[in-house]
Amino acid sequence: MAAAALVSLALLVLGSLQGELAAAADAHNSTAKAVHNSTAKPVQISARNFTSYALTVGTKENVGYFASWGDWNPSQGALSGIPTYVTTVIMAFCQPDMTFTPGSFAGTGFQYLDENYNTVKQQIANLKQKGTRVLIAVGGANYAKWTALNTGALASFVKEMGFNGVDIDYEPPFDSVSCTTSNDVPSCTSDAEFTNVISSIRAALPRPIIVSLAAYSIGAYGWGDYATAQPIGTHTGMSYNPLKIQGDKLDLINIMSYDADNQYSPITAYQSYQALLALNGLFSGKIVLGVSSQLECCGHQLSYNELTTYANWLNANNGGGAMLWYLGPRAASVPGTPTSTQVAQFFCTSFSFGGCSDPLFTCDGCASTNALSSVMDPYGAVALGQQVAMASVKTVDAVLPPRNYGQPNREPPIWTEPRFIHQG
Template sequence: MAAGRAEETTLARLPGYLTHVALSFVKPDLIYQGGLDLSATGLQYPYSGTVLKEAIALLKARQPQLRVLLSVGGATYHGWDRLDEAALARLVRDLGADGVDIDFEPTDPRCVPVDGRMRCADDALSIDIARRLRAALPRPHVISAAGWSVGAYGEGAFADAPPRSPWRGAMLALLRSPAAEGLDLVSIMSYDAGPSYRPDQAFRAYRAIWKGPLALGFAVLPPANGGPRATIESTAATLSAVLADPKAGAMLYALRDVPPGPPGPDNPDYRSLATLICVTLDKPGCDVPMP
């Protein structure tokens, strides 16, 4: 959203039923010396760093419990071997944000079973990333991680869970390592995984290895691979299936995404999905409109 003033931004006006909002995406190898110059950070908001900082401050004044994270990486930024955690921590602090979300998406994961355990080409790198970011941003800063849809598959009861994918087990090494103690939240990118994928099964697979807060992801846009579309009915049913877990939650990707075609129960927009998730989680304030 183009905005000349902080109070006009979507960010500043978010409702209080959210617990975290992740601003995407920051380059792992960002260049940031200070002064709120975002030009080489990867962030591409249509306003200045000063306006972004002011919007975060306005949001936190209205919703002090809401944590603002910078999402690092994603599908397009891959400079993890040149991670500059000092610059990232500087940006977090200068913006008045609360931490980072690690969105590590290797293009060639090469995950294979070895003696009953999944091994991936970037296991050591993923562990090192989490360790270095926690060292740069000690608690109470928040460090969360976005996990691949099938990232906890490939072992034990989930050894043969569909679908087959090069990313099967991509999160297991990190989540069983000591570096996982530095994570505060894991969200599952439980979408764009094809028609055989079951988000509730993926949740159980992640829960088998990760005991902390765990959010099941829902996408606003239709899947690129032709899998099932998240409808109002299917989203409510899928989320309800995991709510017996006291640390279960939901992640919505992404605010301000606009699905093609007219909105409706079978083609919900981000506002409808946000309200539905709020109601399904039985949170207060679900009647507050999403900007």
């Protein structure tokens, strides 16, 4: 097929995918009241089966995000085929201001077509049946209307789809957040909203439903032993007040340890979150260290040496585990660096799990077969029952500049989730 035709096909498909989305799973019996921040009646959230997926003390987590925009043909079973060494799958993303009508992904922000609704729901149920927790991520870099957070719709979505919980990806527009420190106490313009987001979502989704947080890399810096931890930026201490106040509402902290500049130490960040959550005194969940297997927002490529360092440190210091952004059939963008499967398998082996030789997907990397070298990920390939390698297509994040010192967490202005494919 000609390159122009492939591009047109891809853009047509992606245009329809950009609209609406969703997730799924089985309904439950026992109930708990879910609080709604609108005037609608609170929904009833089932708790049955959630307890069996609790975060077990003393065990490691191997968390992975699953991109709804990359699951082109859910009937192939990529989701439910994820091996059990991935302990928690977080499906990305739904909108904070979402609306939800059972049977449709319209209004949720989830990147699936309505025709796949029942298939996706069954795939989630299949994955849960294997003992894997499945969460829905709300927010992310593209969905930032937190002032219109609709916890009622979110709770209904969780109930209908049978998710084990919600992952809060609170990422307001970058330039809207500014943090300062006075007398060893960080203060941010986002404090009130961030704190309310955590408390409102937990109120709508009472335990044993899981609520996790995708935490900013330098969010626990700016105080105590971490007052001058590098790098220092406008988001230094962004998590301080919200987690000091509401940390006990969370079960899992996924540190985004891949979106700060080269001065940054993921291990120091992990320690800073440990210390911060100890201030609350009630946090009994887990903290996991996040990695990315590809060049993502800030130009850092993960190496095997880094993986070894992180795994050894987590094992030696009783760390909670690791998180991977993100799960997907994708090839390494730099020869000799690990793919998503290899990262997940590495932590599986390091944490002494079983079945570590199993790939994340049976076609790992195949989505980018024959794709141009300028396409750094299979964002540039579309699967329509078969893998289609596209020529002359670049993703927005394929041409990003390297990390900039002094601007941790700064996603360049052109960056967006890789759901949008542009012509080169």
